[in-house]
Structures are given as C-alpha cells and as structure tokens.
Amino acid sequence: MTLKKRVLVFGGTGTAGRGVVRALLASDYAVTCVLRDRKSLDEMPTGVEEILGSVTDPNAGLNNALHDKKFDVVVSCLASRTGAPKDAWAIDHAAQFNALAIAKTADATQFILLSAICVQRPKLAFQHAKLAFEKELIASGLTYSIVRPTAFFKSLSGQIERVRNDKGFLVFGDGTLTACTPLSDDDLGRFIAQCITDETKHNQILPIGGPGPAITPNEQGEALARILKKPVKIKRIPVALLDVIYWVLRIGGLLSRKLAEKAELAQIGRYYATESMLVWNPETGKYDRDLTPSTGTETLFQHYEQLIKENRAQERGDHSVF
Template sequence: MRVLLLGASGTIGLATARALMQQGHQLVCFLRKTLPSTARADKPGFLTELRGAELRYGDPCSLESLQQDAFCNEPFDAVVSCLASRTGTPQDAWAVDYQAHLFALEAAKAVGVRQFVLLSAICVQKPLLAFQKAKLAFESALIESGMTYSIVRPTAFFKSLAGQLARVQKGKPFLIFGDGRLTACKPISDDDLGDFIAGCLTDSNKHNQILPIGGPGPAITPRDQGEFLFRQLGKPVQFKSVPVGLLDFIIGVLDVLGKISSKAADKAELARIGRYYATESMLVWNADLHQYDAAATPSHGQQTLFEAYKAWLAGKPAPERREHAVF
C-alpha cells in the first residue's frame, strides 16, 4: 500500500515507519519544516533509519501545506498518524490532536484515501484533560467520516517509565504516589507498538475498531517497577512516597495564578496531567464494574518492560523521554 505517515519524528512514529517498510508498504513521511530542538530528526542516524521512505516537509497544522506538500494531489491508499501534541496544554492539544488531524482527514479524502490509522491514547476513556478531549473529538470525526479506520489506544510507553533509572542507580529512593499500588499498566515498547499500528492496515479484524493495546506480561504497578530495579542492582529497596494532596495544592496555586498568567495556566494543566497519571491506571476501564481491568486489556509483542530495564542497566541507551520526562 502507498501510505502517508504523520509524526515520524517521534520515537513511536519512527518505530511505525520501520514496521511499515518491513511489511512492504511504500512509505511517504511528512515532517515539519522546522522541527523542535528535541525531535529525533535532528539526531544522527535519523535519516538513515528512514532510508527507503520518501521524506516530504511542511506544516501538518496547515490544510494548505498538507494538500500541497504532503499529498501533492497524488493517490494514497492510507494515512497513518502518530502525530500528537508535545505539551498537552489546551492550545497545543486542540491545534494538533484535533485540528491538524481534521485537516489531514480532509486532505486525505480529497485524494481518495480510504483508510486512516490513528495513534490515540488509552487515557481518553476517562477524559478529564484538554488533550484527552481533543483526541476524542477527532476520534469521533474519524468514525463519522465513512473512511475505514483503526483507532489504536496504547497503554504506558517504556520511555514514560524510564525516568527513575538514574535515580536508583545513584542510590536515591524510587518515588511513588501513595503506596505505589494506586495504578497499574501493561507497558508496550515502541517497536511492538509500531508493529501493531502497521498491522492495522491489512488485518481486517482491526478495521473500524477502537483498539486498546498493551505489551506482553501481567499488569505492573510503580512499586513493582521499583522493587525490580533495586533487585537488579543488588541495592536495598528504598521508596519515597509523594502525597497526591501535594499535587492538588500545586494545581490550586497555579490555577489562581493562571487567572492572570497564561504560563501559569499551562503549568496548572501540566500538573493536572501529572496528577492524572499518578492516580489512574493505563488499562481498559470496565464501566460496569467501575474499575480498571487488566484481564480485559489486550497484549501484543515480545518485549516486557523488565527486559528493557535489564538491557538499560547493562548499558544499552535508554529511550529519549523528551515530553515524557518527569523525574
């Protein structure tokens, strides 16, 4: 298939690009003309990893650029989007997670594209934040478009859970909220997720479906993660509990300041995002039981987070966390 990929400069986008080419598709990647300084596209080896794909440049937030610079009035079989807002603040989320995708959908339909695969997020099940509402708004538009769609909602990413490696290696305690068992997830690696996304093109069972997906193995808590790292390093287990109430206090202060400062308002939203991930599991939500359901969360792939931890502790470079950096 001839595929246009949005968001190839991200780690998941790059993994998806590799998977698409490995599965034999003809790939065109649409990249920003001016990429953020943190993007993979300014790192050595990025272009080498995309060898075999055609690279086009423009502005994915512009309908005109998508039409003229991305699709170029040429036929494509499908669009795959791994594009996402980098901050999650309201303005960024609605501009990228919603409007840019709406433009891409419009431009795709104009050249006869019949299939759209979207990387979304499992956290939209309980939409409390701006970026979740923006993602859901486009999901609805895609479903109503009449185009064959696959909406992929992954659980936690490995890079999101790599942030405390350095702390533990330095002998510092592993930070947890509450007792470290408030949340659980089934993390999925970039390569396993990229393989799943690419497979949506040809697997009819994934067409016109919303697809929650996690990695292999059981669900794990932050406490599980910390205990594993200390065991691997042969260090005594040390946890430092951060009260969720501290986040509530920070959010309250920033909300007050946000009434006079847009920067403070954005920081308040970022704090709300942090609180959400500190208190909500990245698993399928069972509305009937009113709880998260690990057994109902599908798995895909080969690599577990603990296998990745072993590799990183042995010297393999940990993934770039960029907007996922917290600690």
C-alpha cells in the same frame, strides 16, 4: 506483480512513530513521511520517502507538496507535546483533521489513528480533543482503526538515572494506585501495521497493551533493584501534595498565563499519578487487566536491562512526570 500499498505517515519522528515506520518498512509497504523540518530528515530510516511540510498549516506548502500524490492508507501518530489545552486542540484535533482532509484528497481509503487509552475516562483537554477527532474519523466514511495504547516504555523509564545515583525511586501514594501493561514502540508498530490488512481491526476502537501482568510503580522500583543488584529506596509522594500544587498554580494563574499553563500540566501529572492505563470496566467501576488486550513480546523489564547494560538514559518527551 502486485504493487506495494502506499502509506502516508504523520508524526513519524516521535519514538512511537519511529516504531510504526520501522514496522511498515519491515512489512514491505511503500512509506512516505511528512516531516515538519529538515532536521527530521536525518531521523528517517533508509527506504522512506520524505516530504517537508506542516500539517498544522497545510496551505503553507504541504498541500502543494502532496498535490499529485496518491496513497492507500494514512497513519497518524500525531500527538500534542504538552497536552495543555491550546496545544491539544491545535494538534490532537485540528492537525488531525487536516491529516484526514489530506487522506481524502489523496484517495486513501483507510486511516489508522494512534490515540490513547486514557481517553476512556476524559478529564483533560487533550483527552477531549482526541475524542472529538475520533468521532470525526468514525463519521468520515473511511475505513478506520483507532488504536488506544497503554503506557509506553519511555514513560516508565525516566527514573533509571535517579536510581543509579542513589536518589531513590519516586511513587505517588503507596505505589499501587496505578498499574499498566507497558507497550514497546516496536510492538505497537507491528500492531498498527497489522491494522492495514487484518479486517478484524477495521472500523474498530482497539485498546492495546503489552505482554505480561499489569505492573505497578512499586514493582518498577523493585525490578530496578534486581537489575542493578542494589537496594532501591522507594520515596512516596502524597497525592494531596499534587492537589496543593495544582490549586496554588491555578490561583496564581488568575494573574499569570505562565502559572495557568503550569496548573494545566500539574493537572495532567495528577491524572497519570492516580489513573491506571488499563481498560476501564464500567460494571465493577475499576480498571481491569483481564479486559485489556495484549500484543507483542517485548517487556518493560527487558527494556530496563538494555538501558542499564548500555548505560543509556531514556529519551523522554514533554509528558514526563519525573
């Protein structure tokens, strides 16, 4: 009888992390999740072994909880909540480094990292923090897969309530500045689970998007109009306004730490308003749908239909722009 591969997951309570955990269970792996508090225990599906502890301070109890545990694979879905510099370097770099150290102590031979496609053109603190850890993982000697997904459904679903309430659909510029191939949590999870056994994904950096054509913000608004069967007013926000907000906050940040932090968040918002979540083609100097690999079957517009049918609001995180 072949023993199940033992997989340790960090960051398994976020929306993407939960998709990964579901896929690992469906693939019949023995899954253990590190949870930072007891409140998270209720979020885990049946079949998951749960360990309480903080990867930001493993000496506070996590190392003891794991001292006699052995794993074959570690999957990290850790990500900073805001992307602001202090948070980014604490989570996207330092906590990831702790997870890597735990992987080595637990005799794991493989480490799968959930990163982000936006690190290919780094301008923000969290992107530099992610890249710094990617380099450390590559140099670690473990078999690695660095998964860089495009935009998640939740990042593109925050305006459904606005549209339902006839408040219009907000876009930056003319609504065609950016495009992406959205990826569902479950399709991402299945892709990450495949990384365990698919040797073509070993020791690789793997940009990945969902199925179908690249979608612009305008097309998202048009899709909501079709699904809701009502006209949707597209409200356009000049990118220059974001620049003004950023500089006002940055100048104010010279006197106030709180305003300085808000300036960092404004800079993140501007990045997402102007940069596509696709593979960058250095030869053309443009983002390229044809160079962006795809996986899965679930589409953003199917997700919209489901949320609207069930009258649900999208669960969102701190990276939400709207």
